[in-house]
Amino acid sequence: MADVIADPETDPAATYAVDPARVRALTARVIASGEDGELRTTTPLTGAPLAVLPVSSARDVAVAVDAARVAQQAWALTPVEHRAAVMLRVHDLLLDRQPELLDLVQLESGKARSHAFEEVADCAIVARHYARRAPALLRDTKHVGVLPMLSRAVEHHRPKGVVGIVSPWNYPLTLAVSDTIPALLAGNGVVHRPDSQASLTALAGAEIFAEAGLPDGLLQVVLGPGNPTGQAVVDHADYISFTGSTATGRRVAQSAGRRLVGISLELGGKNTMYVAADANLRRAVDGAVRACFSSAGQLCVSAERLVVHADVYDEFVPRFVERVSRMRLSTGLHWGAEMGSLASAEQKDKVLAHIEDAVSKGARVLTGGRARPDIGPLVVEPTVLEGVTSAMACRDEETFGPLVSVYRVHSDDEAVRLANDTEFGLNASVWTRDVRRGREIAGRIHAGTVNLNEGYAAAWGSVAAPMGGMKSSGLGRRHGREGLMKYTESQNITSQHLVGIAPLAGMSDRAFARGLTAALRVMKAVRMK
Incomplete structure (x- = not known):
């Protein structure tokens, strides 16, 4: 039989209460018209009431996506170094706010405090890593063109637009923050639908982003059940990041496939x-x-x-x-x-x-x-x-x-x-x-x-290395280069100089083909990539 650690608090109700004024402050940023009512949550630690939350309707989600899209246009033009500076401040605030964050994670998920700390540490590590690495990873890249010296190809990394993040209840802070960081650094807006059981922690994370200097409107948190709220995020965002069960992941993939938008899925495991x-x-x-x-x-x-x-x-x-x-x-x-x-x-x-x-x-x-x-x-x-x-x-x-x-x-x-x-x-x-x-x-x-x-x-x-699943455990990766670049569209802009890729004036097609054939053989011989 496992031992029991006695709770040092003498009043369990006080121990597990969240100040109603604090709940109101956190939920004030949620877009919710009230047409879908409200949701009451309890803490798994005792079963006691925890919070009364607003519910965002499908129409509210559309409003949130539109607001994030407006804010994203200016954010995409903001130098990546400035975006990175915001994330470094997020790093510090996460570490500074540990007491409240640990309490909220425990209250919503039921986990032990040391395991709640894993979430705080994880989010800080992700913030620091991508803040340091994003400027280099997102930098324009020059490539050898089809005709060396005459064709100049440059690869650009454009943001997707608005990233929809749908996250579960088991890691309230990690899954609210660690995917949001690279999505924002890539120049996107974000609409996040956490599981209702993880809502207060997610809203505390959003508050930290705002205090770190993230522009208003860029990160929206909507609350409510998987249907209609989560489904509405899938139906409106320009890219979907989903963490949850394999069965639900398959439905998300079908919805995204109908719209031809990209997805990343971290699903079940054995x-x-x-x-x-x-x-x-x-x-x-x-x-x-x-x-x-x-x-x-x-x-x-x-x-x-x-x-x-x-x-x-x-x-x-x-x-x-x-x-x-x-x-x-x-x-x-x-x-x-x-x-x-x-x-x-x-x-x-x-x-x-x-x-x-x-x-x-x-x-x-x-x-x-x-x-x-x-x-x-x-x-x-x-x-x-x-x-x-x-x-x-x-x-x-x-x-x-x-x-x-x-x-x-x-x-x-x-x-x-x-x-x-x-x-x-x-x-x-x-x-x-x-x-x-x-x-x-x-x-x-x-x-x-x-x-x-x-x-x-x-x-x-x-x-710095990727993490994700094979087989029925998902698609795509978080962390590493892919964890940032998946939130971007690669655009190739190539300029052609002096001559076109066609026969010169007076040259026959056959002569052009012979000349290009000889050039291709030379490029192979000199190991040109």
Whole structure:
């Protein structure tokens, strides 16, 4: 049974309350006519009321997109160095505003404070990285023309216009801010529809952008359900960035396809952590706890399959299970907890259903497996299952909660086959003392990111490199060069000098073809690109 950290606050109602005046200040920037009513949210930490939010109708979303489009025209002409200076101020404000941001993330998502801090740190890292890199990445690029010296090609990077960002509830700050930063730096306006359960955090993020000097109207936040509010963003924006389930991602892709607008999708995962025969087991045990149970497993890149080589299985698994059984659980707004709450009753029900289904079909619970209403109404113990088969839902379906199944394999090849035996391909983790061999194993796993000797944070935090999914885990990438350039249109402007690309006066077509053929052979011989 997991330990409970006592909440130092004596009045839970006061601990989990958000000042109504603060809620009104945050929601004042939302475009909402009131025709679709209002929405009431609760905190998963206690189930207590959290906020009353306005709902943006489809018509309100159209108004928000139009306002962002007007502001974007001037922003696109603003030097990128000025845009970058705004993002560096965002970096500082994120770090300065930690207490409130951590509280809001916890109140809306239920996660432990250390996991809320991951979001603050992530957003600051992204802001700094793109503020430093964007001027060079967006700079006009000269290319060799078809006729060297006579054809001069220049590649320009134009903003898409208005980027629509539709984000889920599990990472309220990261998914509100980290995609907005490169979209704005590229010269776009942004209309963001966060999940209702993540609204206050998203609005606090928008407030930080405004305080950092972002022009009025450029970033719009609209609130409401996926339909009609989220769908309206998809229907009106010039580019769509969506994070969420694979099923919803497919519908977003269909909508965008009908309009021929670009999309990036980060979707579901069924991620594998492989502990090889030569792994450092002490590090692997600690790493597995983080990989499986950070944010209560409500992380698209968390590990739900723990694959262990037979040579170390009987040593690793008991040590891991013992460590998981001692995890510190809490729904308090304080440091020290290793896991918090699930975010909704739906997630709790799904986790418990997966456990019940697996046990009913022969799986064994090595630790956990129970709801913990004594800690919080939506808390489920971190759970480890053994003996999971393809007949059980949790073998192939994404649980998105504190549930991991362990599998014994007898070779690296078998581990790779199991890791790839899924429709998803988002993240994976390989633990071995031989990094060269680990990279070879990682290269055979069909996942957009693979961490060596870390669960997810190494690849996630290395924002200079891309992150995204293969197979049913998505399209496109966030982070890296692509994470910025996807928000741009490349335009080629080529000038031709002295002569045209055609026969000279008096030259026959046949003579022109012979001359160009000879020139092409020379360009190949001198290794011209």
